[in-house]
Amino acid sequence: MATANPAEAPAAFLQIQDLVKDYDGYKAVNHVNLEVAQGEIFALLGSSGCGKSTLLRMLAGFETPSSGRILLAGRDLAGLPPYERPMNMMFQSYALFPHLSVWDNIAFGLKRAGLAKAQVGERVESLLKLVQLGKFAQRKPHQLSGGQQQRVALARSLARQPQLLLLDEPLGALDKKLREQTQIELVNIIEQVGVTCVMVTHDQEEAMTMASRIAVMSEGRFLQVGAPAAIYETPATRFVADFIGNVNLMDGTLDVDENDHCVIGSSDCRHYVGHGITGTPGMAVTVALRPEKIALSAEEPAGEFNKVRATVKELSYFGSYTLYQLALPSGALLKVSQSNTERQAGRAHTWGDSLWAHWSDTAQVVLTQ
Ligand SMILES: Nc1ncnc2c1ncn2[C@@H]1O[C@H](COP(=O)(O)OP(=O)(O)OP(=O)(O)O)[C@@H](O)[C@H]1O
Ligand SMILES: [Mg+2]
Numbered sequence: 001m002a003t004a005n006p007a008e009a010p011a012a013f014l015q016i017q018d019l020v021k022d023y024d025g026y027k028a029v030n031h032v033n034l035e036v037a038q039g040e041i042f043a044l045l046g047s048s049g050c051g052k053s054t055l056l057r058m059l060a061g062f063e064t065p066s067s068g069r070i071l072l073a074g075r076d077l078a079g080l081p082p083y084e085r086p087m088n089m090m091f092q093s094y095a096l097f098p099h100l101s102v103w104d105n106i107a108f109g110l111k112r113a114g115l116a117k118a119q120v121g122e123r124v125e126s127l128l129k130l131v132q133l134g135k136f137a138q139r140k141p142h143q144l145s146g147g148q149q150q151r152v153a154l155a156r157s158l159a160r161q162p163q164l165l166l167l168d169e170p171l172g173a174l175d176k177k178l179r180e181q182t183q184i185e186l187v188n189i190i191e192q193v194g195v196t197c198v199m200v201t202h203d204q205e206e207a208m209t210m211a212s213r214i215a216v217m218s219e220g221r222f223l224q225v226g227a228p229a230a231i232y233e234t235p236a237t238r239f240v241a242d243f244i245g246n247v248n249l250m251d252g253t254l255d256v257d258e259n260d261h262c263v264i265g266s267s268d269c270r271h272y273v274g275h276g277i278t279g280t281p282g283m284a285v286t287v288a289l290r291p292e293k294i295a296l297s298a299e300e301p302a303g304e305f306n307k308v309r310a311t312v313k314e315l316s317y318f319g320s321y322t323l324y325q326l327a328l329p330s331g332a333l334l335k336v337s338q339s340n341t342e343r344q345a346g347r348a349h350t351w352g353d354s355l356w357a358h359w360s361d362t363a364q365v366v367l368t369q
Contacts, residue, residue: 013038013196014059014164019068021054021220028054030220032068036213041190041197043207046217047243052200055217056166059198060089072164087164088157096141096152103128103137106155113160127155130189147178147185154186158193165190167199171206183209204244208232216240237369241288246323248289248334249367254279263305264366268328272305274361279368286367291323291337293363296349297356307358310334312349324349326357 012035021029028051036042044052057063059070061082070077077085096105106127110120128134131151141149150171157165170186171179187210190197201207207214208228215225216239224236235241238249252266257279264271264287271287279285301307310326313333319340326334336357338348349355 012036013040013073014198015069015071016055016059017069017071019055019058019070020066021051021058021063022066027220029058029065032220032222034215034222034225036196036198038196039191039194040213041187041199041211043211043214044198044200044217045202045204045207045214045243047202050217051220052202052217053168054220056089056168056198056200059164060087060166061085062089085164086162087166088160088162089166089168090153090157090170091168096149096156098141101138101140102133102144102152105141105152106159109156109159123159127159130158130192131155145178146174147182150174150182151185151189154189158189158195162195165195165197167197169200169202171201171203179203179206180209186210208244216243218243234365235288235367238286238288238367241365241367246291246335246337248291248294250287250289250332252285252287254281254283254285257281261361262366267330268332269308270305271364272361273364273366277366277368279366283368288365288367289359289363291335292321292339294334294336294357294359296324296336296338297358300356301358306361306363307356308334310355310357312351312353312355315349315351326355 014036016032016034019029019032020027032055044055046052054063058065061077061080072086097108100108103124107120107124110123128137131154133148133151133155136144136148141152144152150173171182174182183206199210211228213225213227214231215222216231217223218239224231224240231240232244235244241247242249250266250268252264252271254262254277255265256263257276259276260274262273262276264273264285266287308328310328312324313327314325316323321337321339324336324338326336328334334357
């Protein structure tokens with residue numbers, strides 16, 4: 001996790017130090033520390049009520065922290081009202097002005113800030129170009145698709161050239177397909193402008209696609225902060241492993257723990273893991289295994305580790321991959337996904353098949369908490 005000691009590293013652009021928001025004894029944000037570099041897109045990811053919006057609202061100045069500090073480019077923001085902060089927040093439900101054209105929606109804040117007419121025009125034109133809505137400048141919001149409206153809202157947020165862009169569930173109003181397309185457009189626009197961005201989402205795919213780093217949040221705390229791949233491949237806790245993507249969690253006992261490997265016994269199989277965990281033999285651990293890292297075969301693989309006999313209980317076809325639910329000897333279920341690389345190849349396995357699931361010694365993550 002990022003440290004907040006300025007003596008150790010060059011000062012980050014955004015620094016959040018031991019931040020707390022207490023609502024009548026309930027800590028909606030509970031001692032959060034974070035540093036965000038300039039130009040970074042940082043995502044706060046967590047389920048409903050975990051404190052994401054509260055944290056964002058403190059950054060924007062709509063809520064006063066109970067304790068802790070927020071610094072932007074080294075400057076403490078305490079006491080600074082929202083409109084004096086060099087940032088802009090796009091809310092969970094971005095309300096465009098329905099009676100104003102796209103052009104006027106984007107120009108609104110600039111006019112209010114007292115910018116000269118020519119400057120307003122220049123800025124609006126360049127923003128329209130940026131979000132590729134030049135053709136729609138005279139339309140009203142209701143004459144646009146959800147994704148287009150979303151881009152107008154973004155242009156409006158960027159109009160006054162904020163140093164920090166805060167996005168609260170920016171794509172919450174869009175359906176899945178449009179969401180995925182807009183995620184990429186949004187990242188391109190943010191990167192072109194070079195603005196530092198903190199976004200909030202409860203959608204892990206969205207966080208993974210858009211952000212350079214993610215904080216997984218639960219009950220006001222940061223459980224893990226890291227790059228999307230690091231959080232996916234090396235979750236620090238059961239909660240994070242389970243929250244991010246699909247995972248099999250197998251409880252077991254640490255039998256052997258050496259520098260270069262460890263062995264864990266669980267009710268259905270013995271795991272050989274290609275690294276040590278500096279634990280204590282006999283301790284309870286959990287092995288996390290992603291469904292896509294498991295192979296299936298009819299023949300029993302060689303060796304005594306990392307394999308289990310299983311029966312196909314369910315299978316769901318998702319187009320690009322098939323997800324199997326396998327019943328293990330203990331009765332536990334194992335999720336296995338197999339990508340469908342060959343067209344019309346037919347399913348290799350079907351309901352009731354008895355087969356072997358197996359994996360390599362780099363597939364597992366051993367969790368001790
Ligand atoms: N003004 C308030 N007074 C009291 N409690 C509040 C207030 N605002 C938020 N809370 C509580 O703080 C917690 C965090 O709320 P917050 O809005 O930050 O959640 P969130 O992570 O943004 O959730 P969602 O994904 O549903 O938007 C919740 O339990 C909420 O009920
Ligand atoms: Mg929220």
